[in-house]
Amino acid sequence: MSGRVARVALGTYRLAGMLAYPVIGPYLAYRSAKGKEDRARRLERFGYASANRPQGPLVWFHAASVGETNAVTPLIREIRRRDINVILTTGTTTSAKLASDRLGEEAIHQYVPLDIKPAVGRFLDYWQPDCAMIAESEIWPMTIMELGQRRIPQILVNARMSDRSFARWQRRPAIAEALFENMAVVVAQSDLDAERFRDLGAMQVSISGNLKVDTDAPPYDAAVFARYKKQIGDRKTWAAISTFEGEENAAAVVHRTLKERDAQLTIIVPRHPERCDDIEQMLTAQGLKVARRTRDDVLSPDVDVFLGDTIGEMGLYLRMTEVAFVGRSLFAQGGQNPLEPAMLGCAILSGGQVQNFRDAYQKLARNGSARMVRDVEMLAKGVHYLLTNDEVRHGMIDAGIATVHEMRGALSSTLKSLEPYINPLTVKARLLPKTMAQG
Template sequence: MSERWARTLLTAYRWAGAAAYPVIGGYVAWRATKGKEEHNRRRERYGRAGLPRPEGPLVWLHAASVGETIAVAPLIERIVDFGINVVLTTGTVTSAQVAKERLGDRIIHQYVPLDLKPAVSRFLDHWQPDLAIIAESEIWPMTILELGARRVPQVLVNGRLSDRSFASWSKRGFIAEALLENLAHVIAQSEVDAERFHKLGARPVTVSGNLKVDTVPPPVDAEILARIKGEIGNRKVWAAVSTHDGEEDAAVHVHTLLRGRHSDLLTVIVPRHPERADAIAAACAEKGLTVARRSLGDKISSGTDIFLGDTIGEMGLYLRLTEIAFVGRSLTGQGGQNPLEPAMLETAVLAGRNVQNFRESYQKLAAAGGARFVRDKDVLAGAVNFLLNNEPERRKMMDAGMRTVEEMRGSLAKTLQALEPYIHPLIVQARLGTAVNGSGR
């Protein structure tokens, strides 16, 4: 009965999407006015291709946003090295920029089609993927069902289910099973994630570790880094990165408490969403703090209190300015943000206790001494003060973090091994195509 009910609901979802399709344009247009869509590429959201399909085997790989795009970039590079075409779809403007920076013209980038049958069908009709690879936890019912109907193998890589997502899907277990049965393989980040996918009906499920560990450190423009370091000079610096609402106030609180003990203190604040920068800068000014904004090209002077990192794609710059970083969405937010980038850049990591989305990474970093948890903004101030005053302890945390990241590496190789049955036929196809084209000349 539950299986029949699941089919009924998914059919209703399909028809509801088809009915909504003609009027969805207004919503996409509104997003474009907010900078959340590229105005001249909105057609891609309806599955209308911006480029022709190349000849030969093609893999469609979807990564929702910036973190997922960075995580799968090395995997994409390996697939492209096999001679296989890759169409990468993402859902945000920032992730599209990251894809361009990291992968350039080695891949075709498109915005992911809306999860409505007309859009998905048009996308699949044009690109005709031989394999679909989905990153982390992007479970879109219509897309999964349409791929299943066309017998296109679907593999979820770097699979993760947060506590909230697992609880939500568990309440609708029969729907989850009806969707996940379409996946040829789930490659999960951890044993916990694997068990969750298995309980929801996925088969088979293997564990690879976190692909984010096998990425290279975020890049930086050496000239810009040298210039900004020159402006900072010998001042003491700490950073609050990937912050969410309320955590910038905590960073300002820390700065206000500590500048009496460290008169030359500079606090770097990097909000997760740079569009909040105006409000953050205004709040700092109300408290009498001098702010230099990266987006405006402001210079850091001896009187600058806050360096506001309100740009996209420059985390590599901000993390290289400090040896101490609080990672946000963990104190006032829920779930945490990725601590691996700071750790791989030899940065002592501090975070609140709400880090469920990166539980395994934090557990390993904390066990090795590379990360510490803080209860509130006052404890955060104490931790920052301690690390500023104790170079040996700070260095111990930095070294432990880097060592932990190195020990966690290997996910890319495990992922490629699990993908081998699906990738190998495409490699053969690509080589045969090259040989045929070569003989034709």
């Protein structure tokens, strides 16, 4: 009975995609006008290739956005070291830029095809991947079914299952089992993630830890950093990063509270830079002077807030401070990645809604490198305390760096789980004539 329910539900999903196909073009055009799609490469979303398929084995990686792209970059490089070709798909323009900056020609980048049968089928017909690796929690039913029908091994890497997603899948156990049983292996971030994937029907599950710990520290422009540091001078700084709606206003409240006690510069880096015009308007309405990275504004002594409105420069913003509040945790739920500020030498503050990064926060908090705040008032007190207590701040920084080092090893664990699928492709790639392998 459950199998029949799953077949009907997935068949309905397939039919809905087919019916929606004619109106998707105008929808993507609308998103392009908003800057959320790459107009010049829109056909990639329908499965049309804009690059040549190289000769030899090919692994398809999919990473939805910036965080997932960062996480799988070291794994992609390891696959390339084995002479296996890689195509990386992402879903956002920001992650496409990051892929270009970080990987260059090491991987072919395409936008992920829409999860409808014609687009996915066209993509798979052209690229014919030998294996598909999907990062974290991207579950697209049509893509999974199409890969399953073609007997292409599909693997979830750095896999996690949030509380909300797990509850949603539990309400549809037959569908969950019909999809997750297609996974050749799930390489989970934590024991809890592994248990959840097993409960939902995944047959082979291993545990690696978080690949984000094994990534390089975010890069930065040393000349730009030096210029800003000179402009800041002796002022204290703190940063609110990866913020969501409401958290920028919280940062403004903190700034105005602390401004009465000491000269300081607040750095705000929203998770979605397209919101920055509205954020600047909100800040200036409160009487705060705003400098923006995209305008290359000078951080003069009267500047209150430096608005980080660029993509791919988190390494710059975090190096400009030693105290970082990590957003999507105070007024939005789920949390954002705390590992980058930890590895770059920041004492970490966060709201309590960090379910998506529970394991990382537990380890950081247990070692004394992250502190949770309940509200804006507590955030202001935490920022002031850390800015004025060098010994405590540096102790948290040292603990964060040590915690990151303790957590490393996910890359080697992941590669071990992938050996049955990667080793045969390595042999096949290295048996190819050199001219063909380079094509």
